[in-house]
Amino acid sequence: MVRIGPLPLQVTATWKYALIGGVATLPFTIGFYWQSRMGSEFSLNMVFWGGLLAGYLASAAATETEASSAGFRAGVLGGLPGLWLLVDLLEAAITWGSPLWFRVVTVSMLAVGFTIVLLGFAGFVGLLGSKVGGWLATKTGARRTPSVRT
Template identity: 45%
Template sequence: MTSNSYLSRQSKETWKYAFIGGFISIPFTFGLYWWSGMGDYLSLNMILLGGILAGFLAKNGSVSARNAGISAGVIGGLPIVVWGLSTLIGIPDGPLIVWSAPILEAVFLIFVGFVILGMSALAGLIGGMIGGWLSKKLGTQKTPNVSS
């Protein structure tokens, strides 16, 4: 097996686990938001748990738990970005931002989106590291299949 196809397999496996952890975290994130009274507080706890799941599964599949956790965090954070930016733009209640300087506001919205994704990726990274550690502690890792 060439190193290019090995990296391709690693990437596919990483994304598979990231999608599982990321998509599972989305309904729980919004469920926790709804349960808390739908105020201004939106927690990244469920994204952390999605990262733990992705990291655990990735480490069991002999791929990078950290990469799977980061990717799961980004996937889990995308709906938060859409929700947050739509709130800033004013889709539910009318504009919260006065669009007197549209270029500055657009830069601000892009910046806010990246900050939210960065925080989600950090929560996923921490979760992925915890999930990888749990996988090692439980001894459920499989050895990678390597052929020449």
């Protein structure tokens, strides 16, 4: 574990690989969304590749369960730019000609539901990428043997 600064924040190896895979995909995910003219199209292709990278790195260093966790977390991080779609949806929902209480309930339910579905699906795509990355790590011989037997 790595300790960061004076805070008692500890970054595990799983989070380290998830951050590498997730943050590496952010510029590409944002770029592809911007290239689509910020419309209703949001691609999770780069999220898959970030999960693949996280899964490969985690699988080369640790067990398969950590690779899956790293891939899911990388997918969630890589899917965060998709929340820009939520802004467009909320803007449309606010302009409805309905009572204020209905708009407040609708906007809050839409925000929570959309966020859960988007980040859950992005995490699943990252998980699939981590499975491929783990498979690649075993096929290329990148998986290290433990130095201590348990």
